[in-house]
Amino acid sequence: MSGAPLRVALLGCGTVGSAVLRLLAEQAGDITARVGRPVEVAGVAVRRPDRHPGVPAELLTTDAHALVTRDDVDLVVEVIGGIDPARELMLAAFSAGKSVVSANKALLADDGVALHAAAAEAGVDLYYEAAVAGAIPLLRPLRESLAGDQLTRVVGIVNGTTNYILSRMAETGAGFAEALAEATELGYAEADPTADVDGFDAAAKAAILASLAFHTPVTAADVHREGIAAVSATDVARAAEIGCTVKLLAICEKVEGERGASVAVRVHPAMIPTSHPLASVGGAFNAVFVEAEAAGQLMFYGQGAGGEPTASAVLGDLVAVARNRVAGVAGPGTTAYAGLPVAPMADTPTRYHVSLDVADVPGVLAQVAQEFAAHDVSISTVRQDGAGEAATLVIVTHRAPDSALSATISRLREMPAVRAVTSVLRVEGLA
Ligand SMILES: NC(=O)C1=CN([C@@H]2O[C@H](COP(=O)(O)OP(=O)(O)OC[C@H]3O[C@@H](n4cnc5c(N)ncnc54)[C@H](O)[C@@H]3O)[C@@H](O)[C@H]2O)C=CC1
Ligand SMILES: N[C@@H](CC=O)C(=O)O
Ligand code: NA
Numbered sequence: 001m002s003g004a005p006l007r008v009a010l011l012g013c014g015t016v017g018s019a020v021l022r023l024l025a026e027q028a029g030d031i032t033a034r035v036g037r038p039v040e041v042a043g044v045a046v047r048r049p050d051r052h053p054g055v056p057a058e059l060l061t062t063d064a065h066a067l068v069t070r071d072d073v074d075l076v077v078e079v080i081g082g083i084d085p086a087r088e089l090m091l092a093a094f095s096a097g098k099s100v101v102s103a104n105k106a107l108l109a110d111d112g113v114a115l116h117a118a119a120a121e122a123g124v125d126l127y128y129e130a131a132v133a134g135a136i137p138l139l140r141p142l143r144e145s146l147a148g149d150q151l152t153r154v155v156g157i158v159n160g161t162t163n164y165i166l167s168r169m170a171e172t173g174a175g176f177a178e179a180l181a182e183a184t185e186l187g188y189a190e191a192d193p194t195a196d197v198d199g200f201d202a203a204a205k206a207a208i209l210a211s212l213a214f215h216t217p218v219t220a221a222d223v224h225r226e227g228i229a230a231v232s233a234t235d236v237a238r239a240a241e242i243g244c245t246v247k248l249l250a251i252c253e254k255v256e257g258e259r260g261a262s263v264a265v266r267v268h269p270a271m272i273p274t275s276h277p278l279a280s281v282g283g284a285f286n287a288v289f290v291e292a293e294a295a296g297q298l299m300f301y302g303q304g305a306g307g308e309p310t311a312s313a314v315l316g317d318l319v320a321v322a323r324n325r326v327a328g329v330a331g332p333g334t335t336a337y338a339g340l341p342v343a344p345m346a347d348t349p350t351r352y353h354v355s356l357d358v359a360d361v362p363g364v365l366a367q368v369a370q371e372f373a374a375h376d377v378s379i380s381t382v383r384q385d386g387a388g389e390a391a392t393l394v395i396v397t398h399r400a401p402d403s404a405l406s407a408t409i410s411r412l413r414e415m416p417a418v419r420a421v422t423s424v425l426r427v428e429g430l431a
Pocket of ligand 1: 012013014015016017045046047048062064079080081084085103104105128131134172183187188189190191304305306307310
């Protein structure tokens with residue numbers, strides 16, 4: 001193959017970086033043929049060189065900044081994670097005229113607009129397919145294939161660790177801590193797994209998805225976020241009783257209101273019917289539904305975490321930016337021209353499933369129903385289980401502003417006839 005090799009600086013050699021290094025070596029011949037020039041590793045920035053016995057010593061360095069700015073480096077792959085020093089390293093790469101491939105959703109969700117602007121100013125690429133839903137081609141379809149359509153909704157399971165934990169809890173009765181330890185061992189969890197469990201990782205991905213889908217700057221701070229730490233065995237059992245399962249969902253919607261369009265972006269656990277396609281997404285798999293005016297419904301499904309699946313997306317981007325480099329062009333950037341406001345969660349319409357332990361005395365159902373009515377929340381179904389001291393009321397509402405639903409729950413907790421509110425979860429996808 002003619003032409004000088006394109007030389008890559010790899011920043012980070014953990015779960016993803018080590019898989020990128022291995023696959024790049026194994027597929028060198030095919031990648032050369034696909035790019036039109038060889039793609040080889042110029043150096044690997046790590047924290048502790050002694051911990052990487054499989055990497056040739058002459059490639060290892062602890063000085064990531066010096067590596068990205070070296071004259072013999074053409075392209076940069078950032079798989080360190082976190083905000084600093086990844087941000088500074090990316091900006092240094094752009095200033096030095098190098099395209100960047102990253103898997104870093106935390107950084108892109110925090111500062112995507114500025115990073116895209118810096119890449120555009122330098123005339124280089126910033127690609128990050130691995131940052132959302134791992135191996136699944138999702139961001140380039142949003143940026144390119146669907147660029148001629150109007151997107152209305154993106155909803156999905158975008159965190160492999162929490163989906164693995166919820167699947168294990170529902171299917172095998174595994175405990176939370178045990179399932180999290182397994183997910184960490186399998187390389188799904190973030191360096192700090194509270195980023196997964198508390199929904200930060202999914203919120204960052206939701207911000208990236210909403211920004212691309214609605215051409216609007218959305219940061220992780222704009223996303224309403226609830227993790228799975230409060231999901232109890234009771235919630236999982238109550239869900240099963242009504243033919244549902246519990247999933248951590250990321251939901252990005254375009255909402256038309258009296259004051260014009262806005263975007264609502266939220267991450268929270270929800271009950272979904274077992275007949276819903278997202279209900280059967282198990283383990284660390286991810287799935288994302290995209291709804292567009294002309295295209296209708298699209299579903300993207302595949303492995304959302306793990307070294308090799310994520311490395312596949314990184315290498316796909318690496319081939320794309322290498323091809324652009326060979327052609328002397330930069331690929332399409334992103335646009336944030338719509339500049340839509342982000343709607344507060346309080347105004348976002350949701351449905352609740354509520355389970356209450358009540359005193360089984362005459363009039364208790366009427367009292368409970370009265371609280372829902374007082375907040376303008378319409379009830380869809382009510383079921384009473386048991387009798388005597390320990391009756392249980394299970395209520396599913398219609399859609400109402402989330403603030404009205406949470407205010408109703410607060411009032412129910414104060415009612416003498418309500419012994420305990422044992423389960424509260426939002427419901428999605430019920431007819
Ligand atoms: N593990 C997964 O399934 C997925 C991970 N990602 C993202 O990929 C990135 C990397 O994730 P993992 O490989 O799982 O993390 P990891 O923790 O296994 O690897 C990160 C590596 O970077 C090194 N590092 C940190 N600071 C450094 C610095 N200043 N200079 C040189 N090396 C440094 C760490 O020592 C570690 O070896 C993160 O942004 C993560 O969110 C994205 C999709 C899936
Ligand atoms: N920790 C993340 C890794 C992929 O983005 C997850 O569990 O999904
Ligand atoms: Na992806």
